[in-house]
Amino acid sequence: MQPSNASGVPDRYVETAQTLGASRTQIVTKVLVALALPDIYNSLRHLFGMAFGYIMLAELINANYGLGYLLMTSQRRGLSEHIILILMVIGLLAFAIDRMLYFFQRGLFPYRSADE
Amino acid sequence: MTTLSNIVEFRGVTKRFGDFTAIRDVTFAVPDLPGQGEFVTMLGPSGCGKSTVLRLIAGLPPQHPASEGIVHVANAPVAGPGADRGMVFQDYTSFDNRTVEDNVAFGLECRGVGARERREQARAWIEKVGLDVKRDAEKYPSQLSGGMRQRVAIARTLILRPRIILMDEPFGALDPSTRLHMQELINKLWREAEATVFFVTHSIEEAVYLGDRVYVFSSSPGTILREITVPKSDRPPREMLREKAFTQLVDDIRDTVDTLQSSVRAGD
16 A cells, blocks of 8 residues: 555656655655655554454454453353444544544644545 | 857758658847847747747756757757746646745755745845745645746746746647736846747737747747747737737738748648
8 A cells, every 4th residue: 555655656757856856765755655655654554453453353263352352252252232342442542543543643744634 | 240150040940750740941040149138039830840849958858968960059969958048838847845935945955045035035035026035935736826827937937047938838828918017028038047948829919019029930840930030019918919010010010920921822
């Protein structure tokens, strides 16, 4: 995902920087990386969402602690109110972390009306 | 006057992309007038290779290098892009992650000018291109209108005091009234900049208003059909456009352009 973010910076920006006397290194740091950073961050945020899902899945299958583990034990013991509580906690946790990352995104890249 | 040196010289320049010939046998020379420069406008239909000429001067690939012929800037072959040849593009190319001030200071930053000096010069240029330092310096490009972005682009180029300024239809995407303001601004600024300007447009009024000389291009493969010298404009475009002499000149050139271009089409 990240390489496509960097190549997504239009050539025009590079050309503009060249006609303003930027060196190769300066083009990479001041233009390519600088302009691609918000997209890279955003990609990482989305990837985190997926990763969180996989962690939960892994905990369901084989773990000795964690929310997934609690979910499985509750199910085995027939504690349905616990199951519902745990599901709510998982959802809230995922939402809270995403909001937190989003909050940082807006602080780091104020010039981008951050894409959800 | 023995040998007058040329700031830009094209000798039999041809550029091909595979089977497509963008420009064919373009030859011209713009003399180096120290301390004043010249304003050259290039007129022609879309896709006639005007931009190719600009990009050859700028040294930007894939147009650079030329397939045939010689491109000289200040009596030396063009090796690649550099800050002595500033370029303003039609598309808005303000760096989105930088404020107006940091955008204008970009070139100075690349040169290693200190933060304080950068800030001072950038603010002076923001003022010169008609933006409000207090209100606009800290804004990001996404908060600016098209006209304001082009002002930033102009400031960013002129702050480096280039010998040559290349403008590729910089006002093409602006509404007519903003465009007139921008023409007036450029007309005022370039005299002060003492640079040679190459300005691509397909508006005849714009070419005549801004230019000292106008190169008329044929459609592809592009080549210079005629060079027309026009008088300097010293008043705002709004006034000039109302003047008989000015509109007469524009009409004459329009006729010339039409005749030249239709004869070329017939000839091919």
